Amino acid sequence: MKxxxxxxxxxxxAATLCAGCGNSNQGTAGTQxxxxxxxxxxxxxxxxxxxxxxxxxxxxxxxxxxxxxITPQALGDGSxxxxxxxxxxxxxxxFGMETQVVEVQVGEYEETLRxxxxxxxxxxxxxxxxxxxxxxxxxxxxxxxxFFSMNGEINDIPNVLGSANKEQEGSYLAGxxxxxxxxxxxxxxxxxxxxxxxxxxxxxxxxxAKAARPDIEVSxxxxxxxxxxxxxxxxxxxxxxxxxxxxxxxxxxxxxGVFEAAKELxxxxxxxxxxxxxxxxxxxxxxxxxxxxxxxxxxxxxxxxGEGKFTGGRTEAFxxxxxxxxxxxxxxxxxxxxxxxxxxxxxxxxxxxxxxxIVPESVREKDK
Amino acid sequence: MNIALLIQAAMRYSAPVLLAAVGALFCDCAGVTFIILExxxxxGCFFAVIAGYYFQSWAAGVLCAVLASILLGWFxxxxxxxxxxxxxVVGFAINFLIDGLTIYLLRMVFHQTGSFVSPExxxxxxxxVPVLSQIPLIGNLFYQQTWIVYFAFLSVLIAAVxxxxxxxxxxxxxxxxxxxxxxxxxxHIGQTRIQCIMIASVxxxxxxxxxxxxFLSMFSEGMTVGKGFIALGALMFSNRKPALVLFITxxxxxxxxxxxxxxxxxxxxxxxxxxxxxxxxxACVFVKKPIPEQI
Numbered sequence: 001m002k003x004x005x006x007x008x009x010x011x012x013x014a015a016t017l018c019a020g021c022g023n024s025n026q027g028t029a030g031t032q033x034x035x036x037x038x039x040x041x042x043x044x045x046x047x048x049x050x051x052x053x054x055x056x057x058x059x060x061x062x063x064x065x066x067x068x069x070i071t072p073q074a075l076g077d078g079s080x081x082x083x084x085x086x087x088x089x090x091x092x093x094x095f096g097m098e099t100q101v102v103e104v105q106v107g108e109y110e111e112t113l114r115x116x117x118x119x120x121x122x123x124x125x126x127x128x129x130x131x132x133x134x135x136x137x138x139x140x141x142x143x144x145x146x147f148f149s150m151n152g153e154i155n156d157i158p159n160v161l162g163s164a165n166k167e168q169e170g171s172y173l174a175g176x177x178x179x180x181x182x183x184x185x186x187x188x189x190x191x192x193x194x195x196x197x198x199x200x201x202x203x204x205x206x207x208x209a210k211a212a213r214p215d216i217e218v219s220x221x222x223x224x225x226x227x228x229x230x231x232x233x234x235x236x237x238x239x240x241x242x243x244x245x246x247x248x249x250x251x252x253x254x255x256x257g258v259f260e261a262a263k264e265l266x267x268x269x270x271x272x273x274x275x276x277x278x279x280x281x282x283x284x285x286x287x288x289x290x291x292x293x294x295x296x297x298x299x300x301x302x303x304x305x306g307e308g309k310f311t312g313g314r315t316e317a318f319x320x321x322x323x324x325x326x327x328x329x330x331x332x333x334x335x336x337x338x339x340x341x342x343x344x345x346x347x348x349x350x351x352x353x354x355x356x357x358i359v360p361e362s363v364r365e366k367d368k
Numbered sequence: 369m370n371i372a373l374l375i376q377a378a379m380r381y382s383a384p385v386l387l388a389a390v391g392a393l394f395c396d397c398a399g400v401t402f403i404i405l406e407x408x409x410x411x412g413c414f415f416a417v418i419a420g421y422y423f424q425s426w427a428a429g430v431l432c433a434v435l436a437s438i439l440l441g442w443f444x445x446x447x448x449x450x451x452x453x454x455x456x457v458v459g460f461a462i463n464f465l466i467d468g469l470t471i472y473l474l475r476m477v478f479h480q481t482g483s484f485v486s487p488e489x490x491x492x493x494x495x496x497v498p499v500l501s502q503i504p505l506i507g508n509l510f511y512q513q514t515w516i517v518y519f520a521f522l523s524v525l526i527a528a529v530x531x532x533x534x535x536x537x538x539x540x541x542x543x544x545x546x547x548x549x550x551x552x553x554x555x556h557i558g559q560t561r562i563q564c565i566m567i568a569s570v571x572x573x574x575x576x577x578x579x580x581x582x583f584l585s586m587f588s589e590g591m592t593v594g595k596g597f598i599a600l601g602a603l604m605f606s607n608r609k610p611a612l613v614l615f616i617t618x619x620x621x622x623x624x625x626x627x628x629x630x631x632x633x634x635x636x637x638x639x640x641x642x643x644x645x646x647x648x649x650x651a652c653v654f655v656k657k658p659i660p661e662q663i
C-alpha cells in the first residue's frame with residue numbers, strides 16, 4: 001500500500017512537470033467579475049469594426065498578426081488588467097490577430113518577453129511599470145518586434161511605445177466631487193503604495209478638493225499592499241470613524257475593503273471608485289469613479305500595429321484630451337442624489353483641464 | 369488616538385492569528401511542526417465564502433470551513449505520519465498547493481478571478497456583550513465582534529487548562545518532550561498528535577472563516593497575507609506559554625492598529641509607520657530569542 005501510494009505520488013509529481021508544455025489559455029474576452037460594470041461602455045463602439053482599413057502601406061495580412069498580452073497582475077482584478085484586456089481582445093477580434101496571454105511572476109519578466117518574441121508575436125503588450133526594465137533590456141535585442149508598455153514611460157527605443165497616464169486629471173475631478181458632496185468637510189483616500197505613480201492620484205485628488213472647497217480637510221493613508229482587503233477595511237474604518245465621510249480608494253484588492261467598510265457603516269459614508277466605474281459595487285454610496293480608459297490605450301496600440309502605423313521611440317501621454325474626456329464618471333446606478341452644483345462644478349473643471357486652464361498637481365506637497 | 373477604536377481594531381486583527389497560534393501551540397507541545405496554518409486559514413476563507421454563498425447561511429460557511437481544514441489536516445497526518453515525510457518540507461508544499469488550489473477553484477466554481485464579492489455572501493453577525501461592554505475602557509473588548517473573536521480569546525484559556533492541567537495535556541506534553549519515554553509508559557503518541565492536529569485544524573478553519581465572512585464578506589486570492597506565519601512567529605517567542613501567545617499576538621494586533629491611527633495623524637512618514645508591526649517583531653527578538661527547535 002505504501003509502495004503503491006509512493007509510486008502514484010511520484011508519477012503525479014512527474015506529470016506536473018509537463019504542465020507547462022501545453023497551450024496556454026487564450027482567456028475569455030471581457031470578464032464576468034461582479035466588481036466591475038461593463039468595461040465595454042468605455043471602449044469604442046462596434047461600428048468601427050467594419051471600417052478596418054484595407055490599403056495602408058505596410059499593413060500586415062490577416063495571418064501575420066500575432067499579439068501577446070503580458071501582465072504582472074492576474075486577470076480578474078475587475079479593474080486595470082481586465083480593462084486593458086478588453087481593449088486587447090476587441091482589437092484582436094477586429095483585426096483577426098492570434099493572441100496569447102501570460103500572467104508573469106516576478107523574476108520571469110525578461111525570459112517571458114524573449115520567449116514571446118521568439119515565438120513570433122509581432123506586438124507585445126506589457127502591462128504596468130514593473131515590466132519597464134525588462135522591456136528596456138529585451139526590446140533592443142528584437143528590433144523587429146514591437147512593444148507597448150502600458151503605464152510605463154519609455155523613450156528613445158525605436159520599437160517601444162511607452163504610455164503615461166494622467167491620473168491626476170481624473171483624480172482632480174474626483175476631489176472636486178468628493179469635497180462638494182462631503183457633509184463633514186473631511187475627505188480621505190486609501191492608496192496602495194507610497195510611490196510616484198500612486199501619488200499622482202493622491203496629488204490630483206487633494207488639488208481638486210482644495211480648489212472646490214478651500215477649507216476641506218484631506219487625509220491620505222497608505223496600505224503598503226494591493227492584496228489585503230482586511231487592511232483596506234481597517235484603514236477606511238479609521239477614516240470613517242474619525243469623521244471623514246468620503247474615501248477615495250486607489251488600491252486594487254485592498255481597495256475592495258473600503259467598500260466593505262462603507263457597506264458596514266451604512267448611509268452617509270461614501271466611496272470614490274478607481275480606474276473603472278465601481279458604483280454597482282455599492283449602489284447609493286459611490287459618488288463616482290475616476291476612470292482610466294486603459295482599454296482605449298491598448299486598443300490604440302493594437303490598432304496602430306494592425307494598420308502598420310505603429311510608431312515607437314516615445315511615450316504617449318493619454319491625457320483627457322487624447323481619450324475624449326474620459327477621466328471621471330458619476331454614479332451609474334441612479335441611487336445617488338447629487339447636491340446642487342456638484343455636477344456642474346465637475347464638468348466645469350473638466351473643460352478647464354482639457355483646455356489647459358487648469359493643470360492638476362501630480363506631485364504631493366510632502367514629496368516636493 | 370482613539371483608544372476605543374484602537375482596542376476594537378487590535379482585537380479584530382489578533383483574533384484569526386490567535387486562533388492559529390493556539391492551534392500551533394497544541395501541535396508544538398506534542399512535537400508536531402505544524403507549518404500549514406496559512407494553508408488551512410486560506411482554505412477556511414475560501415470554503416466559508418463558497419458554502420455561505422450557496423447555502424445562504426454563515427453557519428454553513430463556518431462549518432464547511434472547519435470541515436475543509438480538517439480534511440487538509442488529515443492529508444497532512446497521512447503524508448507525515450503514514451508516509452513518514454518531513455513536516456517542514458511537506459508543510460511548505462501544502463502552503464503553495466492551497467494557494468494555487470483556491471485560485472483554481474475560484475475560477476472553476478465562480479468563474480471569477482482575483483476576488484469574489486457579492487451582496488449575497490452572508491456575514492457572521494456581530495455581538496455586543498450586554499453588561500460587560502458598558503464598562504468604561506475594558507468595555508471595548510466586548511463591543512461588536514463576532515463570536516469567533518470572543519472564542520479566540522477564550523481558546524487561550526481553554527488551551528492553558530487543557531495542556532497544563534489535564535491528563536490529556538500531560539499526554540501532549542510528554543509526546544513532545546520525550547516521545548520514547550511516553551511510548552514506554554503506554555501513551556499513544558500518534559493518536560495524541562493526530563488529536564492536536566485536528567484541534568489546530570478546527571481553530572484554523574474558524575480563523576479563516578472569521579477573516580472572509582466575519583470581518584469582511586468576500587474572498588480575495590491570498591487574502592491571509594502571511595497571518596499563518598505571524599502566528600508561528602508568535603508561537604516561537606512564547607516558550608509554549610499560552611499567556612505569552614496571547615500577549616504577543618495582541619502586541620502585533622495593537623502595532624497594526626496604532627500604525628493606522630498614526631498615519632491618520634500625519635505626523636510620521638507612511639513608510640516608517642508601515643514598518644511598525646515588523647518593528648514589534650524585532651522588539652520581541654531583542655527581548656527574547658526565539659528557540660530554534662520549537663519550529
